[in-house]
Amino acid sequence: MELTRSLTMFLAVANKLSFRKAAIDEGVSPQAVSKAVKHLEKNLGVKLLHRTTRHLSLTEEGERLYQNANPGMQLLNDALGELQENKRGMSGRIRLAAPLAFGNRVLVPLMHEFQLSYPDVHFDLMLSDAFVDTISQRIDIGFRTGLSPERNVISRKLGDIVSVICAAPSYLEKYGIPSNIEDIQNHRCTGFLHPQTGKEMPWEIQVDRELTYVHVPAIARFNNIEAEIDAVKLGLGIGQLSEYLVKQELDTGALIRLVPEGTTARLGIYMYYTERTQIPFRIRQFIDYCHNKFLNK
Structure with missing residues (x-):
């Protein structure tokens, strides 16, 4: 169990390349994150991170572990989340990213309408006109206006x-x-x-x-x-x-x-999200809700 927790901490650091940001995501102190990563390195017998006072990067072994373990950890989190949601019903948090104007004028009303039916589903909305990486920013669903996202995501044109x-x-x-x-x-x-x-x-x-x-x-x-x-x-x-x-x-x-x-x-409105084997029920419901709203306009 302790090794699994240390691996979770390492993946959080690898995602952010920052002990402080990883600590915020995990709800612990930076010292606890650093200790957990050192524990994992000791158990594996390899160095996973290059550390300096100003810079943090993955070693070759750390990059290999991140690439192999991160998808599996995501699958595990999705599976546990699916079980919990089936037990609790429609509840939990959805993290969204969208351009400023689209978010303010279109997405916020959709969030409000969705919560009228599912009040226990909560939202985090990140507004930026730049393309937001769903993995590094831990975004469940992204929205983009303009051209279709070309990165490794599932993209659905809304209109x-x-x-x-x-x-x-x-x-x-x-x-x-x-x-x-x-x-x-x-x-x-x-x-x-x-x-x-x-x-x-x-x-x-x-x-x-x-x-x-x-x-x-x-x-x-x-x-x-x-x-x-x-x-x-x-x-x-x-x-x-x-x-x-x-x-x-x-x-x-x-x-x-x-x-x-x-x-x-010439341009379009797109919804995009990372490909997963199992998408949590609340997220899948909101994806379908948004798609149907635009389809019926």
């Missing part, structure tokens, strides 16, 4: 991201309604800066089924889509926004659709 050019009624009253994309070049527009590169993203235009890109005169640029949406709603300028994020505003007339060639659907 298309339709981009629309729109503006607030107050802006159109003051500056007029553009009749085509060339006319928009004479208007005040908003721009979006890519969160990772900082470069301004061009607008996507669909003409005769051919997708082209144009740069517009942006009088304000944002690296946060929710800030850009708020600016367009205030009448700051014309923006090309994701339809699913402004559907309510479009339906109520708070935003007005403009030139149709600015409506495109």
Whole structure:
């Protein structure tokens, strides 16, 4: 039993490459984690970690043990979790990761609806516009907008991201309604800066089924889509926004659709998770719940 506990501690350290972070995950002190790893090294007769005051890395033996033991430990945890859930019913925690705007405007309402039926299921939601590794961050389900995740995960497409050019009624009253994309070049527009590169993203235009890109005169640029949406709603300028994020505003007339060639659907919304032999029941239920919600929209 003590050796198994030491192995669990080692895998936590290998995942984070930090005694402090592993201790937080395991709910113990860093000293206890270090002691457990040393106990495992002594029992195995090999060194598993290179330790310096500023750096921690796996030895060749440590890397081999991590690659061989981590999947097995995950299977064991899943099997024990499945048994416990069958006994308790729908309860436990689900760790989610999602982009900021999608998380705030779409995922939080889904979490609330799910908990109305299953109040004993709890959530941790990590918001980041960067791709989140489900294994290293211990995420059960990740969501991504854009292109499908290319890493070793199971990916399910939830829907298309339709981009629309729109503006607030107050802006159109003051500056007029553009009749085509060339006319928009004479208007005040908003721009979006890519969160990772900082470069301004061009607008996507669909003409005769051919997708082209144009740069517009942006009088304000944002690296946060929710800030850009708020600016367009205030009448700051014309923006090309994701339809699913402004559907309510479009339906109520708070935003007005403009030139149709600015409506495109190149990107998608994806849900992804690590492949497992047994997915805990609560996680499998939430995966199916999200998929069905988007399927029925």
